[in-house]
Amino acid sequence: MVKIETLEIFYRNKIGRTPENLRQGAGHFNVFKTDYTTDQPLPAPEAYRRRDFYKIILTRGKSEIQFADKTVQIQKQALLFLNPQIPYSADLSQIHNSFCVVFNQHFFHRYGNLYDYPVYQPGGTHIFELTDEQVRQATEIFQRMLEEKASDYVYKYDVLRNLAMELIHFALKTQLSSAVQIKQPQNAAERIAALFTELLERHYAIDDTTQQVSLRSATDFARHMNIHVNHLNRALKAATGSTTSRLIAARCLREAQSLLVQSNWTVAEIAYTLGFLEPAHFNAFFKKQTGITPQKFRMV
Secondary structure (H helix, E strand, C coil): CCCCECHHHHHHHHHCCCCCCCCCCCCCEEEEEECCCCCCCCCCCEEEECECCEEEEEEECCEEEECCCCEEEECCEEEEEECCCCCEEEECCCCCCEEEEEECHHHCCCCCCHHHCHHHCCCCCCEEECCHHHHHHHHHHHHHHHHHHCCCCCCHHHHHHHHHHHHHHHHHHCCCCCHHHHCCCCCHHHHHHHHHHHHHHHHCCCCCCCCCCCCCCHHHHHHHHCCCHHHHHHHHHHHHCCCHHHHHHHHHHHHHHHHHHHCCCCHHHHHHHCCCCCHHHHHHHHHHHHCCCHHHHHHC
């Protein structure tokens, strides 16, 4: 498994150097336009990894995005929202006239939490296929970003922040018919479920073999959230219809499947990172959930 990609690595791969204005702990924003012509080398597929920054990409042409548990093929054009919690690989070799925005959490840290929006939530919609008219509208926003980025306006980054939010809301408006995707927590149970889901996704973001999950049980998560375990169990049952233990097991299994497919780690190393004391315990858990051993799953 390739370790997390930082903004520094991103820029070294893209332009061969790190921008002078890229500072640790500082807000960062940039926007690019890429048009591949026949005499230009096509981009290599992006490696499967997590990043420490956010992306918004407008693609035109066929492309393929592979997440931990699914592969999405884009036939014509789409708007993509990619965040640090979700590892992915991307084959963008057939795209043209694409736009890409990169920014970090510090760029928005005084303006709310990006995870409040479904485009960046675990289980939310991250890819929006667009009509020709919607592509035209999105392109106008990206063009305004490019113009603003090149301007000398003192408050241009405020404008750029607003334009990034405009893209988020533009995407959500294309999905208004999908009420579940844009539903906000309405009661205490739903709010607890949302906090639990965010913590669960963050906790199972495994990047290297030295990591090990420490929250394994409902009691562990309840203690971390500073609520009683019975309260957590009731809230999750009311909001999701499932028990805390089942939700934890499902997320653990999804990460295990991702690591078995995407990494070259041994089964023992995967077992360790997921908090199992012995590989045999991990094998038993995996077989109970899927009906096959981790090794057989890897060979399928």
